[in-house]
Amino acid sequence: MFHSLRRALCAAAAALLLPLAGAHTAHAATTPAAAATPAAAPGAGYWHTSGRQILDAAGQPVRIAGVNWFGFETSNQVVHGLWSRDYRSMIDQMRSLGYNTIRLPYSDDILKPGAVPNSIDFSGGKNADLQGLTSLQVLDKIVAYAGQDGLKVILDRHRPDAGGQSALWYTSSVPESTWMTDLKALATRYLGQDTVIGIDLHNEPHDPACWGCGDTSVDWRLAAERAGNAVLSVNPNLLIFVEGVQSYNGVSGWWGGNLMGVAQYPVRLDVPGRLVYSAHDYATSVAQQSWFSDPSFPANMPGIWDTYWGYIFKQNIAPVWLGEFGTTLQPTVDQKWLSALVSYLRPTSTYGADSFQWTFWSWNPDSGDTGGILKDDWVTVDTVKDGYLTSIKAPLFPGSGSGGSGGGGGGGTAASCSASYAVSSDWGSGFNADVTVTNTGSTALTSWKVTWTWSGAQKVTNMWNASYTQSGATVTAVNAAQNGTVPAGSSVSFGFGGAPGGGGVPRVSCTAQ
Known part of the structure; x- marks a missing residue:
C-alpha cells in the first residue's frame, strides 16, 4: 500500500x-529444491480467459x-x-x-x-x-x-x-x-x-x-x-x-x-x-x-x-x-x-x-x-x-531451460563443456560466487558436473540451481533438474554462498554427462 x-x-x-x-549471511538457507516441470506443462503461447x-x-x-x-x-x-x-x-x-x-x-x-x-x-x-x-x-x-x-x-x-x-x-x-x-x-x-x-x-x-x-x-x-x-x-x-x-x-x-x-x-x-x-x-x-x-x-x-x-x-x-x-x-x-x-x-x-x-x-x-x-x-x-x-505454487511453463547464449567454443564433435567461476561479492567472513557452464561441443548436453578445489578452508553454505557434495576442499556440483539440458553453444549458471571469504578463484573443470 x-x-x-x-x-x-x-x-x-x-x-x-x-x-x-x-x-x-550467517543464516544460510537450505538448498532450494528444483521444481519439477510436468511433461506436458501448460503455458505455451499467449493466454486468454474463460470465466x-x-x-x-x-x-x-x-x-x-x-x-x-x-x-x-x-x-x-x-x-x-x-x-x-x-x-x-x-x-x-x-x-x-x-x-x-x-x-x-x-x-x-x-x-x-x-x-x-x-x-x-x-x-x-x-x-x-x-x-x-x-x-x-x-x-x-x-x-x-x-x-x-x-x-x-x-x-x-x-x-x-x-x-x-x-x-x-x-x-x-x-x-x-x-x-x-x-x-x-x-x-x-x-x-x-x-x-x-x-x-x-x-x-x-x-x-x-x-x-x-x-x-x-x-x-x-x-x-x-x-x-x-x-x-x-x-x-x-x-x-x-x-x-x-x-x-x-x-x-x-x-x-x-x-x-x-x-x-x-x-x-x-x-x-x-x-x-x-x-x-x-x-x-x-x-x-x-x-x-x-x-x-x-x-x-x-x-x-x-x-x-x-x-x-x-x-x-x-x-x-x-x-x-x-x-x-x-x-x-x-x-x-x-x-x-x-x-x-x-x-x-x-x-x-x-x-x-x-x-x-x-x-x-x-x-x-x-x-x-x-x-x-x-x-x-x-x-x-x-x-x-x-x-x-x-504452480507448475512452471515451457522454456528452453537454457541460460542464453554462451561463450563456448563449438568446435567439438562430442558432448563437452567448460565452466567459469566468478566471485560476485566477498566481505571477509563470507562470499558469493556464480559459475557459468557452457556447452563447447556440437551436441546438446543432457547433464553436467563441475568440480573445483579451494586452496583454503572454504565451505559451501548454500547453493541454487545445482546440488553439491564437498569432500575436504573439493566441491562437486551437479546440474538441477531444470538446467541439465544445454544446447550447443549455450550456457547455464548456478550460484552459491560460502565461508570464509578470501578464497580467490580456483580452477574449475566441467564434465559432460
Missing part, C-alpha cells in the same frame, strides 16, 4: 553497489504463481539487486524456488529518450551483456532470459515517474495521453513475444479515484477501459490486468484492493477473453486495518476477501490475480494473516489451475515495510516466508 515506505532503503542500498553482509480461468494457447488452464521484482519504477531505472548479482542468476533462483511469473514494476521515465539504468555491478563478468544498454534494452534482456527459463512476465505501470506513486493514472507532468502512448509503446515492443503475457495498467488507484461514478477525470473503471482498448489495438493478444480502487460506496480498503464495483460496473474491453481483475492485500507491517482487531480474526478474513475481490472469482465473472501481498512476518497477527490468506488462495482441485492467481511482494529484500523472499544479502532465501507459499 504505502510504497513510499517500501522504497525507503532503495537509494541507500543502490548507492553502495554492495550487498549487505555480515550477520545476515474465472486463464487458459494458454492450447486451451489448458494455467496459474500465475510468482514474485514482484521492483526497481524499474525507481530512480535506478532497473530492477534492484544488480549492484550485487548477475540478473540471470537471480532469475534462475526464482525458477529453482518454483515461481513461474515475474511482475516487473516500471515508471514512464524508462520510456523517455536516453533513459539509462544505474547501480549495476559489471565486475567479475556480472551483467556483462547489460553494459551500455538503455533501461528498455535491459528490460528486453530480462524478458528474454525469463522466457528461456520458462517464466512469464507481467509489466506493471507502477508510477507515472520515479518520484512516487499517484492516486490517479495521470499527473500534471504525466498526462493521460503520455500514459496511453507509453502503454501502447510497450505493447508494441513485445508484440509476438509471448513471455510478456500482459500489462497491469496502473498500480494501486486510490482516493479520489472512483469506480463507476461516471466522472472521466476520476473514474478508474472508465480509464481502464480506454487504456485497455488502446493496448489491445496494437497487441490484441495481451491480458489486461485492472486493479481496484480504495473506496466504493463509502467502504474503504487497501489501495487498489477494492473491486466491489465490478458487480455493477464491469470493465468492458473490445477484445473478449483478455480481462483479469487484480487486487492487493497486506498485513499490519504495512498498515493497520479494522479487521485485524476483530475478535474473530483471522476467521473473519475469508469474508473480507470475498467482499472486496474474491466474489469475482467465486461467481465465475473473471479471473482474479492477487498482484501484491506481503509482510515482514514479525508480528504474530501477520503470521496468522498470511496463513489464512494462503488457505484462501489454495486450489481445491488436484491440478489446481482453477484458482486465484498471485505474485508475492516482493522478491527484493529492500522493501521497507515487507522485506522479501531474499534476505538482505540478496542471495539467502527467507525459507520461512517462502515456505508459507509452497502449497500454492
Whole structure:
C-alpha cells in the first residue's frame, strides 16, 4: 500500500553497489529444491480467459504463481539487486524456488529518450551483456532470459515517474495521453513475444479515484477501459490486468484492493477473453486495518476477501490475480494473516489451475515495510516466508531451460563443456560466487558436473540451481533438474554462498554427462 515506505532503503542500498553482509549471511538457507516441470506443462503461447480461468494457447488452464521484482519504477531505472548479482542468476533462483511469473514494476521515465539504468555491478563478468544498454534494452534482456527459463512476465505501470506513486493514472507532468502512448509503446515492443503475457495498467488507484461514478477525470473503471482498448489495438493478444480502487460506496480498503464495483460496473474491453481483475492485500507491517482487531480474526478474513475481490472469482465473472501481498512476518497477527490468506488462495482441485492467481511482494529484500523472499544479502532465501507459499505454487511453463547464449567454443564433435567461476561479492567472513557452464561441443548436453578445489578452508553454505557434495576442499556440483539440458553453444549458471571469504578463484573443470 504505502510504497513510499517500501522504497525507503532503495537509494541507500543502490548507492553502495554492495550487498549487505555480515550477520545476515550467517543464516544460510537450505538448498532450494528444483521444481519439477510436468511433461506436458501448460503455458505455451499467449493466454486468454474463460470465466474465472486463464487458459494458454492450447486451451489448458494455467496459474500465475510468482514474485514482484521492483526497481524499474525507481530512480535506478532497473530492477534492484544488480549492484550485487548477475540478473540471470537471480532469475534462475526464482525458477529453482518454483515461481513461474515475474511482475516487473516500471515508471514512464524508462520510456523517455536516453533513459539509462544505474547501480549495476559489471565486475567479475556480472551483467556483462547489460553494459551500455538503455533501461528498455535491459528490460528486453530480462524478458528474454525469463522466457528461456520458462517464466512469464507481467509489466506493471507502477508510477507515472520515479518520484512516487499517484492516486490517479495521470499527473500534471504525466498526462493521460503520455500514459496511453507509453502503454501502447510497450505493447508494441513485445508484440509476438509471448513471455510478456500482459500489462497491469496502473498500480494501486486510490482516493479520489472512483469506480463507476461516471466522472472521466476520476473514474478508474472508465480509464481502464480506454487504456485497455488502446493496448489491445496494437497487441490484441495481451491480458489486461485492472486493479481496484480504495473506496466504493463509502467502504474503504487497501489501495487498489477494492473491486466491489465490478458487480455493477464491469470493465468492458473490445477484445473478449483478455480481462483479469487484480487486487492487493497486506498485513499490519504495512498498515493497520479494522479487521485485524476483530475478535474473530483471522476467521473473519475469508469474508473480507470475498467482499472486496474474491466474489469475482467465486461467481465465475473473471479471473482474479492477487498482484501484491506481503509482510515482514514479525508480528504474530501477520503470521496468522498470511496463513489464512494462503488457505484462501489454495486450489481445491488436484491440478489446481482453477484458482486465484498471485505474485508475492516482493522478491527484493529492500522493501521497507515487507522485506522479501531474499534476505538482505540478496542471495539467502527467507525459507520461512517462502515456505508459507509452497502449497500454492504452480507448475512452471515451457522454456528452453537454457541460460542464453554462451561463450563456448563449438568446435567439438562430442558432448563437452567448460565452466567459469566468478566471485560476485566477498566481505571477509563470507562470499558469493556464480559459475557459468557452457556447452563447447556440437551436441546438446543432457547433464553436467563441475568440480573445483579451494586452496583454503572454504565451505559451501548454500547453493541454487545445482546440488553439491564437498569432500575436504573439493566441491562437486551437479546440474538441477531444470538446467541439465544445454544446447550447443549455450550456457547455464548456478550460484552459491560460502565461508570464509578470501578464497580467490580456483580452477574449475566441467564434465559432460
